[in-house]
Amino acid sequence: MHPNRSGLDAFTAGSILTVLRALADEGRTVICTIHQSRNDLFEKFGNVLLLARGGSAVYSGKAAQMLPYFSSLGHTCPKDCNPADFCLDIVTVDLQQEDREAESRARVQNLISRFSHPNALAGGVGKGSENRTISLPAELGQMKRDMAPISVAYSVLLRRSVLNIKRQPSLIVARIMQVLGLGIVHALFFAPLKNDYYSVQNRMGFVQQLSSLYFVGLLQNVAICMAHPAPLISPFADFVGEPDPHERDVFYKESDDRAYSTTSFFLAYTTCEIPFEISSCLLFSLLTDVPVGLPRTAEMFFMMATIVLCVTNCGESLGIIFNTFFQHTGFSISVTSTVLGLGVAMAGIMSTDMPTFLDRINYISPLKYMMQCVAPVSLKGVMFTCEDWQKLPSGRCPVENGDDVMRLYGIDGQNPWQNLAIVVGITVTYRLVAYSAVLAKRSRWGMGKSVGGAA
Secondary structure, three states: OOOOOOOOOHHHHHHHHHHHHHHHHOOOOOOOOOOOOOHHHHOOOOEEEEEOOOOOEEEEEEHHHHHHHHHHOOOOOOOOOOHHHHHHHHOOOOOOOHHHHHHHHHHHHHHHHHHHOOOOOOOOOOOOHHHOOOOOHHHHHHOOOOOOOHHHHHHHHHHHHHHHHHHOHHHHHHHHHHHHHHHHHHHHHHOOOOOOOOHHHHHHHHHHHHHHHHHHHHHHHHHHHOOOOOOOOOOOOOOOOOOOOOHHHHHHHHHHOOOOOHHHHHHHHHHHHHHHHHHHHHHHHHHHHOOOOOOOOHHHHHHHHHHHHHHHHHHHHHHHHHHHHOOOHHHHHHHHHHHHHHHHHOOOOOOOOOOHHHHHHHHHOHHHHHHHHHHHHHOOOOEOOOOHHHOOOOOOOOOOEHHHHHHHOOOOOOOHHHHHHHHHHHHHHHHHHHHHHHHHHOOOOOOOOOEOOEO
């Protein structure tokens, strides 16, 4: 930007430069182009790049060292002269008279050639000047600022996320009602579960339908990553005034600008996500325990709430992974849905006898252990009845209790709490893999350099 263009009075120009100086002190990179500044404005600059006609560099370095540098070359600025006027005079070719033109051309050419010398700033610029490195024009693009520490970036990003949620109530609805809405559908469809012969299939079908929470997690990730962040006046609000970008794309832009680390963003994202998941899973568990007719015990409630939380979180982690490596949201959803669909089919209810290869893959799926958690607890102490025409020749019902059901589906002898611990471990692992994917995307190997602000 140009802080001293025509139309701005001295007070306005000074105020603008004061604001820019404050932004620079906060760690932001501020680049100004200026033709001729007042002496008090010149003192506010940190680094100066002085160009002669044709774009040739004559000086690049600290503003405070520019006059000593020219003095070391035999061009001393008078005490009553504006530094900006002096510098412009010595790099300008005087075309009014022939002899002055030749002299000024020689002077400017000498300044250009001296600056390109590797020892351009050696001598006459103060103690320790021999250790300075000159930032030539080609090197300016490589200047990088230090990222804000996690302690600072995390709090700012968290406040921005909270503000974003407050300004977009639809995000709150999407966060809570997707899980809660699924619980309502389950309650309307399955309630009340009975104890006749057909209830065996209904109860296991209910457990199978819990796997749809996998897809809910994916949709929640899309709802948040594709949301429009609320503008926030902070060191990280670089997108103010531009078309509203998605949160993922804003993160890519700010990451390219080295505003904050991937860890800061991921911690803030997870912090905002967890409260909504906990509240929605508790409501879901309440709906399934009371209206549906599962055992109304503390064990069942806690088991159901934890499973809902973990499966939803795993789905969201997979959404993060695929949304990271695929720019097109529709394509990402298609790929992720295919993967999730395979996991649902292999959960152990629709397919109880799978090929060895698929069975091995199933060990990294939370749905396999989810079914082995919920089924034993939900069937504990349940007795089933049947009609006379449904009984076996021995007079017994084909399935008389929950143990018979678990033997039928090959999950007898399973420890639900051990499986719950495995589900929690898989959930943490999925989130760490998602974090690693984002980190790799933003790494120096160039996997995720944004193009036009979105990668």
